[in-house]
Amino acid sequence: MWQPSERYPDPRVQVLDPEFEKYRIAYAAVERIATGFRWAEGPVWFGDGRFLLWSDIPNNRMMKWEEETGAVSVYRQPSGYANGNTRDRQGRLITCEHGGRRVVRTEYDGSLTVLIDSFEGKRLNSPNDVVVKSDGSIWFTDPPMGIQGNYEGRAAAQELPHSVYRIDESGLPTVMTTELKGPNGLCFSADERILYVIESRGTPGRKIWAYDVVDGGTRIANGRILLDAGMGTIDGMRCDVHGNLWCGWGMGSDDLDGVMCVSPEGKLIGRIALPERCANLCFGGLMRNRLFMASCQSIYALYVNTQGAVGG
Numbered sequence: 001m002w003q004p005s006e007r008y009p010d011p012r013v014q015v016l017d018p019e020f021e022k023y024r025i026a027y028a029a030v031e032r033i034a035t036g037f038r039w040a041e042g043p044v045w046f047g048d049g050r051f052l053l054w055s056d057i058p059n060n061r062m063m064k065w066e067e068e069t070g071a072v073s074v075y076r077q078p079s080g081y082a083n084g085n086t087r088d089r090q091g092r093l094i095t096c097e098h099g100g101r102r103v104v105r106t107e108y109d110g111s112l113t114v115l116i117d118s119f120e121g122k123r124l125n126s127p128n129d130v131v132v133k134s135d136g137s138i139w140f141t142d143p144p145m146g147i148q149g150n151y152e153g154r155a156a157a158q159e160l161p162h163s164v165y166r167i168d169e170s171g172l173p174t175v176m177t178t179e180l181k182g183p184n185g186l187c188f189s190a191d192e193r194i195l196y197v198i199e200s201r202g203t204p205g206r207k208i209w210a211y212d213v214v215d216g217g218t219r220i221a222n223g224r225i226l227l228d229a230g231m232g233t234i235d236g237m238r239c240d241v242h243g244n245l246w247c248g249w250g251m252g253s254d255d256l257d258g259v260m261c262v263s264p265e266g267k268l269i270g271r272i273a274l275p276e277r278c279a280n281l282c283f284g285g286l287m288r289n290r291l292f293m294a295s296c297q298s299i300y301a302l303y304v305n306t307q308g309a310v311g312g
Helices: 018-023
Strands: 013-015 031-046 051-056 061-066 072-076 082-087 093-097 102-106 112-116 130-132 138-142 163-167 173-177 183-188 194-199 206-214 219-230 237-239 245-249 258-262 268-273 280-284 290-303
Touching (some): 031 061, 031 093, 051 290, 093 130, 130 183, 138 183, 163 183, 194 237, 237 280, 245 290, 268 290
Antiparallel strands (some): 013 268, 031 290, 051 061, 102 112, 163 173, 183 194, 206 219, 245 258
16 A cells, blocks of 8 residues: 655665766655556646646546646546657647557647558557657657557557657658567657667567667667666656656566666666556656656656656
C-alpha cells in the first residue's frame, strides 16, 4: 500500500552515481496525485492551463489533473484507446490511438484531425509514443502491441513492420527505421541532434538506441546502443536540459519498478523507486521541474533540480 515518505530526503529518490546528487532536491518527496486506473500512459503537461493529461488505455479514456485544485476528471471518453501524447509547437494535443490505429491532433475547438492512419495503402499497427521537433515535424513509433489483443485496443492482423515514422509539416510521412523490435518511447536530446528510441522487444534485453539526426532533420543515421537495460522493462522517456534521460522502468519487482535517470553517456545515475512499474513520464509545473510519472494504476509526481527539455 502506498504511503508518503515522512522523511527528507525521501529514501525513494536514490543516488546511484554522485553525478545525480545535484538533481535531487533534499526537501522534495514523491507524491501520488491520482490513482484508480487500469494502465496509465502518455502524460503530457499543459502549462498554459496548469493541468496534466494522460491516457488510461484499457478504460478507453483520457484523464485530467488540475494543479491548482488537485481535481481529477475525465478529459475524453472514448479516447480511441489513446496511448502516447505530446503537444505540437502551436500547443495542440497530438495523440497516438490504438483503436483507430492512427495519430490525431486535437484542434483548438476540440475537433480531431487525423494526421496518419496508413502508410503505402496499409493500416498502421498501433501508434505508441510521439514527439514533435522544433521544425514542426511529428515523430512516432508504431509497434503492434495494441492490436495483439482486446485489452488495450482491438485484435487485428499486423500489416506493416515495426517502424519509427516522421511526418513533415506538409503531412508527408517517411519511415525512419524498421530495425527495432517493438519501438516504444522516443525523445530528442535537448539540442535535437540525437533521437533516442526504446526497443521494448529486443533480445536478450530492452535497449535505448541513439541516432544522429542528419540532413536538416529529415533522416537518422549511425544507430548505436546507448544502454542495455537487461531485466529492466524500459518504456517511455523524456530528456532534461542537461541531456539526461528519465526513463519509465520496471518488471514488477521492488528493485526495478519506478524511474531511472540515464546520463548522456548511457550510465545509470539515479533512481526513483515506486510501488508500481512506471510506463511513461513528462516534465511539467510552472518551471518544468516537476516530473509526472504514469505508473500502472497511479500518477506520481516529484520536484527535481533540473528542467525538461523544450518539446518534452
